[in-house]
Amino acid sequence: MDTAATPHANYLTDGYGLKSWLLTKDHKRIGLLYLISVSAFFVLGAVFAGLIRLELMTPAGDLVESDVYNKIFTMHGVIMVFFFLIPAIPAVLGNFLVPLMIGAKDLAFPRLNLLSWYVYTIGGVFTLWALVNGGVDTGWTFYTPYSSAFSNSNVALVVVGIFINGFSSILTGLNFIVTIHKMRAPGMTWFRLPLFIWAHYATALIMVLGTPVIAITLVMVAAERLLHFGIFDPTLGGDPVLFQHLFWFYSHPAVYIMILPAMGVMSELVAAFSRKRIFGYEVVAFSSLAIAVVGFLVWGHHMFVSSQSVYAAMAFSLLSFLVAIPSAIKVFNWSATLFKGSISFDSPMVYVFGFIGLFLIGGLTGLFLAALAVDVHVHDTYFVVAHFHYIMVGGTIMMYLGGLHYWWPKIFGKLYHEGLARVSAVVIFIGFNLTFFPQFIVGYLGMPRRYHAYPPEFQLWNILSSAGAVMLAVGYAMPTFYLLYSLVKGKPAPANPWGAKGLEWETPSPPPTHNFDTTPVVTEPPYNYAK
Amino acid sequence: MAPQVDALYFFLVALTAFFTLLISGFVVYFAIKYRRRAADETGVPIHGNLKLEITWTVIPLIIVLFIFGWSARLFYTMARPPAGTLDVYVVGKQWMWKFQHPDGHAEVNELHVPVGTSVKLTMTSQDVIHDLYVPDFRVKADVLPGRYTHLWFKATKPGRYRLFCAEYCGTNHSGMVGWVVVLERAEYQKWLAGGAGTGTMAQTGEKLFKDLSCVTCHKEDTTGRGPTLIGLYGKAVTLDNGNAVEADEAYLRESIVNPRAKMVSGFQPIMPTFQGLVSEEGLLQLIEYIKSLKAVPSNATGAAAPPAAAAAAATPGKK
Numbered sequence: 001m002d003t004a005a006t007p008h009a010n011y012l013t014d015g016y017g018l019k020s021w022l023l024t025k026d027h028k029r030i031g032l033l034y035l036i037s038v039s040a041f042f043v044l045g046a047v048f049a050g051l052i053r054l055e056l057m058t059p060a061g062d063l064v065e066s067d068v069y070n071k072i073f074t075m076h077g078v079i080m081v082f083f084f085l086i087p088a089i090p091a092v093l094g095n096f097l098v099p100l101m102i103g104a105k106d107l108a109f110p111r112l113n114l115l116s117w118y119v120y121t122i123g124g125v126f127t128l129w130a131l132v133n134g135g136v137d138t139g140w141t142f143y144t145p146y147s148s149a150f151s152n153s154n155v156a157l158v159v160v161g162i163f164i165n166g167f168s169s170i171l172t173g174l175n176f177i178v179t180i181h182k183m184r185a186p187g188m189t190w191f192r193l194p195l196f197i198w199a200h201y202a203t204a205l206i207m208v209l210g211t212p213v214i215a216i217t218l219v220m221v222a223a224e225r226l227l228h229f230g231i232f233d234p235t236l237g238g239d240p241v242l243f244q245h246l247f248w249f250y251s252h253p254a255v256y257i258m259i260l261p262a263m264g265v266m267s268e269l270v271a272a273f274s275r276k277r278i279f280g281y282e283v284v285a286f287s288s289l290a291i292a293v294v295g296f297l298v299w300g301h302h303m304f305v306s307s308q309s310v311y312a313a314m315a316f317s318l319l320s321f322l323v324a325i326p327s328a329i330k331v332f333n334w335s336a337t338l339f340k341g342s343i344s345f346d347s348p349m350v351y352v353f354g355f356i357g358l359f360l361i362g363g364l365t366g367l368f369l370a371a372l373a374v375d376v377h378v379h380d381t382y383f384v385v386a387h388f389h390y391i392m393v394g395g396t397i398m399m400y401l402g403g404l405h406y407w408w409p410k411i412f413g414k415l416y417h418e419g420l421a422r423v424s425a426v427v428i429f430i431g432f433n434l435t436f437f438p439q440f441i442v443g444y445l446g447m448p449r450r451y452h453a454y455p456p457e458f459q460l461w462n463i464l465s466s467a468g469a470v471m472l473a474v475g476y477a478m479p480t481f482y483l484l485y486s487l488v489k490g491k492p493a494p495a496n497p498w499g500a501k502g503l504e505w506e507t508p509s510p511p512p513t514h515n516f517d518t519t520p521v522v523t524e525p526p527y528n529y530a531k
Numbered sequence: 532m533a534p535q536v537d538a539l540y541f542f543l544v545a546l547t548a549f550f551t552l553l554i555s556g557f558v559v560y561f562a563i564k565y566r567r568r569a570a571d572e573t574g575v576p577i578h579g580n581l582k583l584e585i586t587w588t589v590i591p592l593i594i595v596l597f598i599f600g601w602s603a604r605l606f607y608t609m610a611r612p613p614a615g616t617l618d619v620y621v622v623g624k625q626w627m628w629k630f631q632h633p634d635g636h637a638e639v640n641e642l643h644v645p646v647g648t649s650v651k652l653t654m655t656s657q658d659v660i661h662d663l664y665v666p667d668f669r670v671k672a673d674v675l676p677g678r679y680t681h682l683w684f685k686a687t688k689p690g691r692y693r694l695f696c697a698e699y700c701g702t703n704h705s706g707m708v709g710w711v712v713v714l715e716r717a718e719y720q721k722w723l724a725g726g727a728g729t730g731t732m733a734q735t736g737e738k739l740f741k742d743l744s745c746v747t748c749h750k751e752d753t754t755g756r757g758p759t760l761i762g763l764y765g766k767a768v769t770l771d772n773g774n775a776v777e778a779d780e781a782y783l784r785e786s787i788v789n790p791r792a793k794m795v796s797g798f799q800p801i802m803p804t805f806q807g808l809v810s811e812e813g814l815l816q817l818i819e820y821i822k823s824l825k826a827v828p829s830n831a832t833g834a835a836a837p838p839a840a841a842a843a844a845a846t847p848g849k850k
Contacts (some may be wrong), residue, residue: 066702094643144657145676146701150625163659231554234677236805237789240660241675274565276574279585305662306673307680310610314603321595325588332587338561340575345566356558357551364547371598372606374540377669380662380697444540446666451705455693499571530576 004270010413010510025110026513031096032411033117038092041083041124050074050473053435053466061453069452070137071153077140082162085392086254087287088400089261090122090207096411098176100511101194103185103520108178109171109179116171123165130157137448141251144232144243148224156225159218166215169257173207176200185503187522194502194526195271195284199264202288206253206260206295214250218245221360241306248299256295258392260288262399263330266355269402270334272500273349274341277527280333287326294323304375313372320370327363331356346498347421351402354429358394360388365440384445386436394432401428401479408483409493413510416486420478428475434468501527532684536669539601546594579805609670612683616651617644620732620815622766623654623661625675626703628694633819634723635731640709642694644686645719651683653780657811662698665711671697677788679780686713736820739813743805757802758795761828769796785817 001466009255011028021029051072055063064072097111099106107113130136136158138147147155180201184193221243223229230236232243271278278284300308300316308316334356341347365387369375400427409415442461447454455464497507507516564573619642620631630638644650653764654663656676664671672682686692696707714722729735740746748757758768767775768782771794776782787790787809789804809817 061705070702070704137701141699142697144659146699150659150701156778180809205747234675238722240677274574275567275572277576277578279577280579283579283584284764298758305671306660307675307678310607313606317606317772318599321599324595325591326592329584329588332555333584335558335561336583338558338565340577341561341565342567343562343565343570353562355553360551361547364543364550367542367595368543370595371539371602372793373536373602373609373669374543375607376609377540377666378670379671380664381666397841446664446693446695448664448695448705450699453705455708475630528576529573 009512010256010508011513012412012510014513023114025106025114027095027099027107027110027113028242028411028511028515030113030117031094034091034095034120036125037056037117037121038084038088041079041379042088045076045079045084046473046476047200048072048079052467053078055452056454056462057466059454059456059459059462066452067137070450071135073450074136074139075131076224078127078136078158078162078222080392081140081254082165083120083127085396086169087120087172088258088396089403090176090200090203090257091116091168091267092367093265093400093403093407094176094203094261095172095517097407097504098179098197098200099183100507100515101502102180102183102188103503103516103522104179104183105514105516106285107175108183109175111181112171113175116168116175119171120165120168123161123163123168126161126164130161133157141247142221142243143247144221144224144240145234145238148231148243149233149235156222159222163215163218166211169211169407173204173211176204177208179511180204185520185522188503189522191282192522192524192526193285194264195267195278195281195288196261196264198285199260199267199288203257203260203264204290205292206257210250210253210257210296213246214254217246217250220246241303241308243462244303244306245299249296252299252302253292253295253374254389255391256291258396260291262355262382262396263288265399265403265406266330266334266352268502269348269399269406270337271527271529272406272479272498272502273344273346273352274338275499275529276337276341277525277529278333279336280329281338281526283335284330285330290326291323294319294326298323301370303377304372305379317370317372321367324363324366324370331363345422347418347425348402348406348498350422350425351398351405354425354432355395355398355402357429358390358398358432362390362394365390378443380448381443382439382447382449385449386439386443387437389439394435398428401425402477404483406498407504408486409497410509410511411505412487412490414486414490415491415493415497415506416490420482424475424478424482427471427478431468431471431473431475435465435472436468438462438464438468456525501529532605533667533669535605535791539598539605541599553848564789601645612651612681613649616649616683618651618653619644620812621663621674622657622811622815623663623696623700623707624657624699624811625659626696628663628696628707628709629812631732631815632723633732635729635735636723637812640694640710641712642723643712643714643719645716646686646689647716649683649685651681653681654682655784655811655814655815659700660698661696661700661707664697665692666695666697667692668711672754673698679784682840686711689713689718732816732819733823734812734820736816736818736823739809739817739819743809745817748802756799758798759761760821761824763824764822768793770794771796771798780818783821784814784836787814787817 011026016283055069097113133154135153136155137153138151192383220231224231232240269276301320304313316356438461442458447458493509495508503520622629628640630642654674661674663674668680668684670684677731690713692711694709694711727823729744748755749760751761766778768778769775774833788806791800794800
C-alpha cells in the first residue's frame with residue numbers, strides 16, 4: 001500500500017528549518033506550534049497556582065506581601081483562562097484533527113490559521129510584558145471601578161494583551177465553521193461527522209459570536225482608565241455593574257468554549273475504547289448546540305448578589321438550571337455507551353473514567369450555584385473556586401490530556417510508556433480531588449476567595465488542598481517526561497494503534513503533509529465498529 | 532434564614548451524592564462486565580433508545596424545576612426585609628467597614644445588634660465594589676459605589692460572628708473583615724447607653740444641612756428656591772418631564788450629588804452638585820435628617836424623633 005515508504009513522507013519531515021515551522025501553513029504544524037505555546041503558558045500558570053497553595057498553607061499572609069499575592073492569583077487566572085483553557089483543545093487538538101477527521105487537506109484558511117497563532121503569541125507576549133513590568137492585581141475578572149479607576153497595576157497592558165489574543169479565538173472559530181461547512185470529504189454528511197467535530201462546531205460559534213463582546217468591554221476599561229471616559233466609574237457618571245453584564249456575557253459562554261471541546265474528545269474516547277457507536281449520537285450532537293445557544297442566556301447567574309432585581313435573578317436561575325439538562329444528557333449517553341461495549345483500559349480510557357467522576361461533581365455542584373438562596377451564601381467563596389476547577393481542570397484538562405494520549409501516536413508516530421501513562425492518570429485524579437474537594441467544604445464554611453490571609457479555623461482544609469496540589473503537580477509532571485521521552489526512544493506507532501474508527505486512523509502515523517494520499521470517500525456512519 | 536438555606540443545601544448534597552454514586556456505579560459495573568476479552572472484539576451496535584432518553588431528560592428536568600422553585604421562594608423572602616426593622620447604615624471603603632446607627636453610634640469593623648431583631652443594612656461604598664458577607668447568617672450583598680443596596684438578617688443566638696468582604700477590592704481585601712456582635716436585648720441597651728457620639732444621625736445631618744447652606748433654598752414652607760423637604764421621604768415626586776419617582780434613599784442621594792438628573796417640576800436647575808463635598812457618611816446623615824422631617828414642621832432637633840435611649844446619650848458629646 002505505501003509505495004513511497006521513504007522517511008520523508010510525513011508532515012514532520014517535510015522541511016526541517018525554523019522557517020519551515022514559523023511560516024508553515026500546515027494545520028498540523030500550526031497545531032504543534034500551539035502545543036508548544038499552550039504548554040509553556042500552562043507551566044507558567046501552574047507555577048502561580050503553586051505559589052497560591054504555598055501561601056495558603058498558613059492563615060497569616062506571611063510568604064509574600066498582599067499586593068504580590070493579589071498579582072499571583074490574577075496572573076494564574078488570566079494565563080490559565082485566556083492563554084491555556086480557551087485555546088488548549090481547539091487550537092491544539094482541533095487544529096490538528098478537524099481536517100483529518102472530515103477528510104480534508106487543510107483548514108479553509110491556512111494563512112489565517114497561522115496568523116491566529118501569531119496573534120495568540122503577540123497577545124501572550126504583551127501579557128508577559130505586563131507581568132515583568134510589575135504585574136496586574138485586579139483578578140482575571142477585571143471588575144470595575146477597581147480595574148478602571150483604582151488599581152495601580154498594569155491593567156491596560158494586560159487588557160490589550162487579552163484583546164489581541166481574542167482575535168486568535170475569532171480566527172480559529174471562523175476557520176472551523178467554514179471548514180466544517182465546505183470541506184467535508186465526499187460522503188461525509190453532517191450525521192456522519194464525529195462528535196468531536198460537532199463539539200468544535202458549537203465551540204466555534206461561541207468563539208465568533210462571544211469574543212467580540214469581551215474585546216470591546218476590555219477596550220472600554222482601557223478607555224476609562226487612560227482617557228477617563230465615564231462608562232463604569234460612578235464618579236464619572238458610569239455604572240460599575242454594567243461591566244459585569246458585559247464581562248459575563250462573554251465569560252460564561254467562555255466556560256463552554258472550554259468544556260464543549262472536552263466533551264467532543266470524551267465522545268471520541270468513549271466510542272474508541274468501547275468499540276461502539278455513541279449511544280444517542282444525534283442527541284449528543286444537538287446537545288452541544290443547545291449548550292452553545294442557551295449558554296449565552298445565563299450570564300446573570302454570576303451576579304445574584306450584585307444588586308440585580310429579584311425577578312431578573314429568578315430568570316437567570318431558571319435558565320441556568322435548564323442549561324444543565326443537555327450536559328446531564330451527555331453524561332447519561334456516554335455511560336450508556338459502555339453498556340455491551342468492548343471496554344479496554346488503555347490510558348486515554350483511564351482519563352475517561354476520571355472525567356466522568358469529576359464532571360459529575362463539577363456539574364452537580366453547579367446546581368448549588370444556580371439555586372438562588374444557596375448561591376447567596378457560597379458566591380465568591382471557595383465553593384465557587386472548587387466548582388469551576390472541577391469543570392475546567394477536572395473536565396477540560398482531563399480531556400485535553402486524554403485526547404493528547406489518544407492521538408499522540410497519530411501526531412508524532414511514536415508510542416509512549418503505557419504503564420506510566422495509566423499511573424499518571426490515576427495520580428492526577430486523586431491529586432485533583434485532594435486539592436479541590438476540601439475547597440467545597442471550606443467555601444461552605446464561609447472562606448471568601450482571593451483572600452491572602454484567612455481565619456485560623458480554615459487552615460486544616462487549606463493544608464489538605466495544598467498537599468493535593470503537590471500530588472497534582474507530580475501527576476502533571478509525569479506525562480511531560482514520558483511523552484517527551486517517547487519522541488526520542490518511543491516505538492514507532494502503527495496507523496491505527498487502538499483499532500479505532502475515524503478517518504484520522506486511516507492515514508499513516510504521522511500523517512503525510514496533505515493528510516490523505518487520495519481523498520477519502522465516506523460510505524458508512526461514524527463509529528461503525530460492528531462487523 | 533440560615534436553617535432554611537442549609538436544608539436546601541443538604542438536599543443538594545444528598546442529590547449530588549446520589550447521582551454521583553449511581554452513575555459511577557453504572558460506569559464501574561459496565562466497565563467490568565463488558566471489559567474487552569479478545570483483541571479484535573467489538574461492542575454491540577446500539578443506536579439509542581427513545582424511551583430511555585426521554586426518561587433521563589424528563590426526570591432531571593423535573594428535579595431542577597423543583598430545586599428552582601424551592602430556591603427562588605426562599606430567595607424572595609431573603610430579599611425582602613420585614614416591616615419594622617432596626618436600621619443600620621454601612622459605608623465600605625478600602626479597607627474597612629463603617630457602621631452608623633441612627634442614634635449616632637458609629638463603629639468600625641464591628642456591628643452590635645440585639646438578638647431576635649430584624650436588622651436592615653443600607654449600604655454603599657466610598658470607592659470600589661465591596662461585599663458584606665456574614666457566613667453564619669448565610670447573607671451576602673454587594674456594596675456598590677454610587678448606589679444603595681440592602682441586606683437584612685435576624686440573629687437568633689448571641690455571640691460573635693465573622694464578617695467578611697467577599698468582593699475583591701484591592702491590596703488589603705482579606706483584611707477587610709470584622710465581627711457582628713449579637714447581644715442579649717438588655718446587653719444591647721447597655722451598649723447603646725454607653726459612650727455614644729455626637730448626636731443622632733439626623734441631628735448630625737441637620738447640622739450638615741445648615742453648614743452646607745442647604746437651608747437657604749430648601750425652606751420649611753414653599754417660599755424657598757428649592758422644593759421643601761418636609762414630609763418628602765417616601766412620597767411621589769413629579770418631575771419636569773412629567774414622570775413621577777418615589778423619593779427613596781437612592782433618589783435623595785442622586786439629588787444631592789447630581790441635582791440635575793431628576794428635576795422637580797416647577798423649579799429651576801440652579802442647585803450645584805455636592806459630589807466630593809459630602810462624604811458617604813454625610814450623605815447618609817443628610818438622608819436620615821430628611822427622613823426625620825415629618826409632615827408637622829419643627830425647627831428643633833426634636834424633629835428627628837430619635838430612639839429614647841439615644842436621646843440621653845446624645846447630649847454630652849454634642850459639639
